[in-house]
Amino acid sequence: MVIGKQLRSDFLVSGKTIVYLKTMKKLKFTILVMCIFALTANAQITSDDKLNWWGDIDGFINQQDKITLDAVNEALKKYPPSLDEPMERRMAMLMIDGVLHEEKAAYRPAVQKFLQQRIQLAIGELEVAKVTKGAMIWKLYNHGFIIRTASVTFGFDLVRAHSARAEGFEIPDREMQKIIDQCDALFISHRHRDHGDIWVAQKFIDQNKPVVAPPEVWRDQDIHSKITHLKREAQTKQTLTIQQGKEKLIVINNPGHQGSDIENNVPLIFTPEGLSFVQTGDQSGPESDWKWIDELGTHNRVDVLFPNCWTTDIRRMIKGFRPKLVMTGHENEMGHTIDHRESNWLTYTRLQGATVPYVLMTWGESFHYLP
Numbered sequence: 001m002v003i004g005k006q007l008r009s010d011f012l013v014s015g016k017t018i019v020y021l022k023t024m025k026k027l028k029f030t031i032l033v034m035c036i037f038a039l040t041a042n043a044q045i046t047s048d049d050k051l052n053w054w055g056d057i058d059g060f061i062n063q064q065d066k067i068t069l070d071a072v073n074e075a076l077k078k079y080p081p082s083l084d085e086p087m088e089r090r091m092a093m094l095m096i097d098g099v100l101h102e103e104k105a106a107y108r109p110a111v112q113k114f115l116q117q118r119i120q121l122a123i124g125e126l127e128v129a130k131v132t133k134g135a136m137i138w139k140l141y142n143h144g145f146i147i148r149t150a151s152v153t154f155g156f157d158l159v160r161a162h163s164a165r166a167e168g169f170e171i172p173d174r175e176m177q178k179i180i181d182q183c184d185a186l187f188i189s190h191r192h193r194d195h196g197d198i199w200v201a202q203k204f205i206d207q208n209k210p211v212v213a214p215p216e217v218w219r220d221q222d223i224h225s226k227i228t229h230l231k232r233e234a235q236t237k238q239t240l241t242i243q244q245g246k247e248k249l250i251v252i253n254n255p256g257h258q259g260s261d262i263e264n265n266v267p268l269i270f271t272p273e274g275l276s277f278v279q280t281g282d283q284s285g286p287e288s289d290w291k292w293i294d295e296l297g298t299h300n301r302v303d304v305l306f307p308n309c310w311t312t313d314i315r316r317m318i319k320g321f322r323p324k325l326v327m328t329g330h331e332n333e334m335g336h337t338i339d340h341r342e343s344n345w346l347t348y349t350r351l352q353g354a355t356v357p358y359v360l361m362t363w364g365e366s367f368h369y370l371p
């Protein structure tokens with residue numbers, strides 16, 4: 001603009017002045033059009049159009065994760081969980097391991113979006129699913145599962161994924177609230193953050209829904225007196241009233257441990273339909289715990305076992321529990337370092353030659369169990 005003013009004063013008297021000023025106007029207009037074009041073009045370049053990532057390693061890895069996880073979502077949709085797993089599905093499960101076993105994975109926007117998309121799928125189903133036969137089973141983050149039969153819905157170890165300690169890698173509160181709204185009760189295995197989330201527990205209690213946990217969970221906090229502390233005894237059947245007294249669950253609250261001293265409930269839950277489900281939390285206890293594990297299946301019918309994939313001896317546990325079906329949990333818990341993050345491929349290895357059928361799911365997937 002300064003140039004324009006300057007030129008105007010310099011050429012004011014000459015006949016060429018008018019011609020020059022017209023040229024300047026045209027030039028200004030052309031520059032303006034070019035600027036607008038450049039700005040619009042810039043806005044249209046997305047990461048999907050970008051053909052060169054030199055100098056942007058984080059951008060490259062994030063884009064690679066996005067492309068991979070989009071393909072994973074597509075494959076999982078086409079090949080849902082089943083007893084007879086096709087190679088396409090297995091490959092998708094292995095691709096998830098590849099993406100998640102990277103130091104910065106939980107910080108990558110593509111991974112954060114993947115978790116949220118997967119959980120959204122489960123919420124969408126939970127809000128409409130009616131069960132007439134057997135049970136619908138959803139896998140959420142880490143060792144979280146939800147079971148729904150014709151009469152009841154309950155959850156194990158439901159958490160918002162804050163154990164990953166990566167901002168943005170989480171199940172948002174409003175989404176978790178929708179999940180809580182769909183459940184009648186919550187069972188928390190033990191005190192660790194990848195299994196127990198005090199915010200989630202409080203929301204259940206606010207809705208007058210029981211939360212069952214071992215006595216040492218949140219012992220010094222106000223919520224402790226509101227938690228249901230069933231006796232930790234193998235073989236004792238206890239009653240848990242739900243739906244404001246309308247229904248009840250029968251629970252054998254097995255006294256498990258993580259390591260030598262962390263209290264870890266291993267509840268075997270019988271629904272009003274007579275189906276039974278047991279989730280093991282981080283069971284990896286002392287030798288003495290094998291006494292009730294080795295015998296559990298001889299005294300009780302077990303429909304579905306949800307073990308921690310890394311438990312001390314998963315084959316011995318399966319032998320003791322004698323379930324009709326195994327569905328592992330705890331794969332890809334992002335709060336753990338890569339060596340103990342566990343993975344789908346390792347679950348396949350651990351369950352090789354298992355005498356009981358198993359179905360491996362990832363976040364947000366569901367399976368209709370028919371006894």
Ligand SMILES: [Zn+2]
Nearest residue numbers: 190192258282
């Ligand atoms: Zn633990």
Ligand SMILES: [Zn+2]
Nearest residue numbers: 192194195282
């Ligand atoms: Zn754990």
